[in-house]
Amino acid sequence: METTETPALEISGLRRTYGTGETAYEAVRGVDLRVERGTVVALLGTNGAGKTSTMEVVEGLAAASGGAVRVFGLDPIADRSETRRRTGVVLQQSGFSGDLSVGETLEMEAATVTDPRPVAEVLTLVDLDHRIDTRVLSLSGGERRRLDLACALLGRPELLMLDEPTTGLDPESRRRVWDLVRDLRADGCAVLLTTHYLDEAEELADRVSIMHAGRIVREGTVAEVVAHQPSTIRYVGPDGEPVVQETDDLQGSLTELLTWAAQHGVRLERLDARSASLESTFLALAQEPEGVTR
Amino acid sequence: MTTLTLTPTSPAVRRTAGLAKANARLMLRNRLNLAYGFVLPLIPLAFLLAGDRGDVGTAGMSLVTVVVMAALFPVFYNILSMTVTRRDELVLKRIRTGETRDLELLTSLALPGVVVAMIVGVAAIPVALALGAPTPVNLPLFVLTVLVASLVFVVLAFWTAAWTKNAEAAQITSLPIIMLAVVGQMALGFPEEVRRWVDLTPGAAITDLVRTSWLGLEGTSTDPTLGFGETWAAAGQPLLVLAAWAALAAWLAARSMRWEPRS
Numbered sequence: 001m002e003t004t005e006t007p008a009l010e011i012s013g014l015r016r017t018y019g020t021g022e023t024a025y026e027a028v029r030g031v032d033l034r035v036e037r038g039t040v041v042a043l044l045g046t047n048g049a050g051k052t053s054t055m056e057v058v059e060g061l062a063a064a065s066g067g068a069v070r071v072f073g074l075d076p077i078a079d080r081s082e083t084r085r086r087t088g089v090v091l092q093q094s095g096f097s098g099d100l101s102v103g104e105t106l107e108m109e110a111a112t113v114t115d116p117r118p119v120a121e122v123l124t125l126v127d128l129d130h131r132i133d134t135r136v137l138s139l140s141g142g143e144r145r146r147l148d149l150a151c152a153l154l155g156r157p158e159l160l161m162l163d164e165p166t167t168g169l170d171p172e173s174r175r176r177v178w179d180l181v182r183d184l185r186a187d188g189c190a191v192l193l194t195t196h197y198l199d200e201a202e203e204l205a206d207r208v209s210i211m212h213a214g215r216i217v218r219e220g221t222v223a224e225v226v227a228h229q230p231s232t233i234r235y236v237g238p239d240g241e242p243v244v245q246e247t248d249d250l251q252g253s254l255t256e257l258l259t260w261a262a263q264h265g266v267r268l269e270r271l272d273a274r275s276a277s278l279e280s281t282f283l284a285l286a287q288e289p290e291g292v293t294r
Numbered sequence: 295m296t297t298l299t300l301t302p303t304s305p306a307v308r309r310t311a312g313l314a315k316a317n318a319r320l321m322l323r324n325r326l327n328l329a330y331g332f333v334l335p336l337i338p339l340a341f342l343l344a345g346d347r348g349d350v351g352t353a354g355m356s357l358v359t360v361v362v363m364a365a366l367f368p369v370f371y372n373i374l375s376m377t378v379t380r381r382d383e384l385v386l387k388r389i390r391t392g393e394t395r396d397l398e399l400l401t402s403l404a405l406p407g408v409v410v411a412m413i414v415g416v417a418a419i420p421v422a423l424a425l426g427a428p429t430p431v432n433l434p435l436f437v438l439t440v441l442v443a444s445l446v447f448v449v450l451a452f453w454t455a456a457w458t459k460n461a462e463a464a465q466i467t468s469l470p471i472i473m474l475a476v477v478g479q480m481a482l483g484f485p486e487e488v489r490r491w492v493d494l495t496p497g498a499a500i501t502d503l504v505r506t507s508w509l510g511l512e513g514t515s516t517d518p519t520l521g522f523g524e525t526w527a528a529a530g531q532p533l534l535v536l537a538a539w540a541a542l543a544a545w546l547a548a549r550s551m552r553w554e555p556r557s
Binding site: 061095 | 305308309311312313315316319320323324379380383384385386387388389390391392393394
């Protein structure tokens with residue numbers, strides 16, 4: 001039964017295997033993930049980590065080999081009509097006929113949706129009003145991406161799945177997409193987002209899940225995810241050799257280093273001290289061999 | 295004042311119609327496509343001018359060619375290239391993430407071409423009569439032939455699309471089916487032993503159905519002997535042949551259909 005507490009999306013123990021026998025390859029190896037209503041969750045991972053394979057099961061385009069996916073408590077394949085009606089999907093690459101205009105594309109899309117928003121309303125949402133008569137062929141990359149979003153928003157989705165929504169966009173278009181996602185979240189929409197841009201995850205996501213080799217290796221708010229990762233101090237020592245020092249207590253270690261330098265009259269060239277960032281955490285996790293989790 | 299009551303359309307019909315409208319728009323925007331669809335299949339009617347008025351042989355040849363070409367150009371080749379193009383454009387992949395079901399998506403791709411073929415088939419009737427073709431024996435069976443032939447070639451188009459890599463490759467991958475369509479008409483002159491096998495091709499079935507329905511001819515005979523009722527009976531076997539091809543192609547297409555380009 002769906003209650004107000006039912007999460008928009010709940011994935012438990014998800015597995016997905018391609019092929020059979022000797023050549024079988026397990027792309028998703030027991031993924032757990034939860035997206036609450038009115039929150040944005042970013043699924044991060046290197047290429048081949050299994051993000052898209054996971055998304056396809058959530059979208060109902062592929063069956064799971066094991067585990068379960070529940071969208072508003074429903075099965076995306078068995079309860080197809082209900083889940084499709086309530087979800088919106090933006091795929092990694094746009095899929096449009098170049099010879100249709102923006103308006104014609106949305107008119108077609110609206111016919112496939114149970115309770116569509118008016119086309120004009122959606123165009124305003126994504127700021128494409130002035131392009132209604134333009135053929136898709138003539139749109140810029142950013143505009144085309146916003147048309148993708150417009151199609152996904154036509155059905156007033158309660159769960160939006162965005163697969164790398166801002167890849168290839170200029171900074172201004174990215175900002176616009178971010179603002180739109182924030183507005184949707186404020187309206188109670190749940191968003192599952194995959195991205196290559198760690199700043200995007202930091203900007204938008206309430207929680208992040210880092211995926212590596214088919215597993216979620218770290219999950220939490222950005223602060224929680226970063227907390228496990230050591231801070232780094234770098235400088236060029238008096239002998240001219242670069243030094244990199246990792247520490248769990250940045251302030252303590254830095255005080256120690258600076259005191260020592262002051263006492264010995266040593267100048268630390270190119271001194272740089274920084275807390276762990278989502279980026280350093282991500283890179284550290286992505287470099288770990290398969291099967292290592294922390 | 296009258297009240298307009300709209301019957302609630304089922305969501306499946308609304309989705310299919312919306313997608314078909316977009317496909318029709320794209321088809322109409324491609325002038326060359328349009329010329330191939332509407333004009334090319336009607337050209338063989340010009341053969342009628344070469345024969346004597348009422349000549350059964352000439353009428354048979356030109357009418358069979360019209361129906362085969364209607365099944366090949368606006369239906370088979372058009373739907374094949376439309377399906378492959380929509381797949382290359384990732385339109386099929388995107389639509390499949392929404393509420394639309396696969397059968398609705400396929401129907402929307404087939405509808406514009408089938409409508410063109412039906413228009414061509416129906417338009418051929420007065421034109422053929424004006425140009426001197428004999429009065430048709432069984433007109434409903436002739437129209438049914440155009441419809442059934444179109445549907446068979448729709449399914450053959452989807453099966454061909456399943457193993458066609460991209461739009462350019464369709465020029466080559468369409469050839470086997472084009473052969474299956476035209477061999478039937480050529481076979482009228484083949485020896486009996488060969489003809490028995492060729493009769494099992496969709497092209498031969500269409501040839502039989504057109505000659506039977508319009509001209510009342512039985513088999514390879516050039517003597518119109520069949521009446522209205524007898525033409526229905528004679529249509530049984532070729533209709534079965536077409537149904538078998540449709541079933542085979544549907545089974546093959548369902549097993550091998552691809553919705554996104556090969557990566």
